[in-house]
Amino acid sequence: MAEPPVSIEQLNRLYGPHPNYAPPGGWERAGARAPDKLVKTHCSFCGMQCGIQLKVLDNQVVGFEPWEEFPFNRGMLCPKGVKRYLQGAHPDRLLQPLLRTGSGFSPISYEAALDLTARRLAEIKDKYGPDAIAIYGGASMITEKTYVLGKFARVAIGTKHIDYNGRLCMVSAGTAYKLTFGIDRATNPWTDLAKAQVVLAAGSNVADCAPITTHYLWQCREAGGKLIVVDPRMTPITRNADLYLPVRPGTDLALCLSMLHVLVRDGMTDERYIADHTTGFGAVRDSVRDWTPERAAQITGVPPGNIEKAAQWLGRAERAMGIHARGIEHHSKGVENCLAMINLFLATGNLGREGAGCMMITGQGNGQGGREHGQKADQLPGMRLITDPEARRHVAGVWGIDEKELPGPGLSAVEIMEAIHRGEIKALFSICFNPLVSLPDAGFTREALAKLEFFGVIDFFLSETAHFADVVFAGSMHEEDEGVICSAEGRVQKINKAVDPPGAARSDARIICDLAAKLGRGQYFRFASTREIYDELRRASQGGIADYYGITWERVERELGVFWPCPAEDHPGTPRLFEGGRFWHADGKAHFQVTEWRAGGDPIDADYPVYLTTGRVVSHYLSGTQTRRIGPLVEQYPEPKLELHPRLAAKYGIAEGDWVKITTRRSEVVAQATVVGTIRPDTVFLPYHWPGRRSANRLTHRTLDPRSKIPEYKASACRLEKVAPPADLREMRREETGWFGSEADLGPNSPSTTPSGPAGPFGSPEVRR
Secondary structure, eight states, rough: OOSOOOOOOOHHHHOOOOBBBBBBHHHHHHSSOOSEEEEEEESSSSSOOHHHHEEEOOOOOOEEEEESSSTTTTTTOOOOHGGGGGGGTTTTTTOEEEEEETTTEEEEOOOHHHHHHHHHHHHHHHHHGGEEEHHHHOSSHHHHHHHHHHHHIIIIOOOOOOGGGGGGGTTTHHHHHHHHHHSSSOSGGGGGGGOEEEEEEEEEOOHHSSHHHEEEEEEEHHOOEEEEOOOOOOGGGGGOOOEEEOTTTTTTHHHHHHHHHHHHHHSSOOOOHHHHEEEEEHHHHHHHTTTHHHHHHHHHHHOOHHHHHHHHHHHSSSSEEEEEEEHHHHHTHHHHHHHHHHHHHHHOSSSTTTBEEEEEEEOTTTTTTHHSSSSTEEEETTTTEEEOOHHHHHHHHHSSSOGGOOOOOOOOOHHHHHHHHTTSSOOOEESOOOHHHHSSSSSHHHHHHHEEEEEEEESSSSTTGGGGGGGEOOOOGGGHHHHHHTTEEESSEEOOEEEEEETTTOHHHHHHHHHHHHOOOOOOOOOOOOOHHHHHHHHTTSSSSSOOOOOOOHHHHTTOOOEEESSSSSSSSOOOOTTTGOOTTTTTSSEEEOOOOOOSOOOOOSSOOOEEEEOOTTOOTTTTTTTGBHHHHHHHHHHHHEOOHHHHHOOOOOOOOTTEEOSSSSSSEEEEEEEEESSSSEEEEEEEEOGGOOOOOTTTOOOOTTTTBBBTTOOOOEEEEEEEOOHHHHHHHHTTTTTSSGGGGGOOOOOOOOEEEEEOOOOOEEBOO
């Protein structure tokens, strides 16, 4: 395999993205009859995992109703949640497995797809060894699938190389929490935010990325609490902030070090709490001695007085909370950023109480559960380290294999792609992961994919990465599975099946188990349902950090979620960690960690003088594989725009709507400018949800945090140039965003599709099913 079998334009004509604007059968059909049933489940997008009721008619999802009883969102939904039902019976939906041919992709039977995939994987394993095969997983799947995928990699293939797209999201935070607390989970339920007197939100654009979280912040503000926002951009929550700290990209660590300096200098640390419940504070205190606000101001660009004010508000509060997300985690020192922020709350005794804690905001739908049970490179089920002899013995016993058969820790997601590029990994099997759009330095990723000897994919839409595949299995969507997920706050929740997979599509878990059988390891995968997978998961997690043993499906539905760890069915669950001051390390204490300042991996200079940072917009999700197919979300934000400050725009002669070429040390991208006063004058922002020639990840670099292996998405050096509109703009938009041509452009997966209705985002008719 070297390139996609036909042009990208041809593939997009056939498989999308095509924006869909109506439920199956159109609005008249959806409104003519009452639904057959309402299915209580959860949103398919971000880590908030809001409750929602799906309306089902003739085995198709045709709409939704609010689920006001669900305690997290009480019926509230963001734009993505409101429109998620439009992907269910989408014209682009893969209905059967596909085989790569010389003229594109051709339908193939399910059995033939299994046979071919098993044969090629076995051949490569026999020729090069099991570690020549890598597995990519996803963090939006139900936990049962992530569990069985990890077991498949280690038992059916025998490879150590399995990782997941959550590596691009939560791992810096998870690493820091395990180092400090001994456990990788948000410390408090979200309701505690409303009880805090001060909330420090660092790198957390919750209005766009986790909108329902804003509800809890406003409750805090209405009760008299103060909100401090740390971000290079004035994201929407900043409009209601009491203090805004506009850090330069990549300098959050210096800010936190200086805030701790002020807390120590002014005697605002909780010495009794530190003595009773922590270790290592002396070294941390010494490490911040020289981090005066004046020194930090030179690095961060934040005035010294505001650094002092933020620290003093935090130090004087009886109850303070921190929330952080990708803005401080997507860095080559992302672990240090998180550790330094945690140190602020440990030093002031703000943990283990109502309204007191420091919480990561999980980005993906099951980003928490997806890393707990075995698809992360270094972990076995229960959040057990794969290098721990006792953990290996326990899991091997549950799986019925010899402990010696278990491989050791493997490479992370970016490292897997680098090993493919070097020729060390020859085959890749991937599910619900679109690395061509989501990994940094997309040109490098494209080159790596072209070197694979075999590439198999499971997905429900043909992603940009799947264009390179040899075999594509038509998998299952969120509403076609039954199982659990774990939300950002640590609440295990139930996903209820609403409809069956259409056509020859299959449950992802069924595909994995059937493939294991074809590889001669079926005796370890005799699961008749995801329920049986979950029952084994409970036993595999028993006694681990992420202990699910006491969490049954019935209990989750009855109690509307159960917080782990929960070691027994009569255990109440653990909504708030560390109550009573006991942590998960063997000594029961939290371990302060010294953090040292260092520069990022792509510094600005005379040739690349502007900071580039990347992130989300409210109407799109991750690589856009789903949201770029939902018409109303596409219309809300149809293509990537470059945000820049008026002063920076004036320097380059750029006005609103002008086309700008953004160049980094790796590549260049052309995008239209939007001139805003809500970003630092030395920084530009580009959202990353699009593929092709305007993919933000053509520009980002592969510098990794040495401990978490997360890429440094949030700080790249770039230069800007005003340019003429692209001569092939129509073709560019077709490649990146989807269909806007005639009915003849539509693919074979969209029978009886008729353009009608008002104009779409680029002057084309809306697509109607």
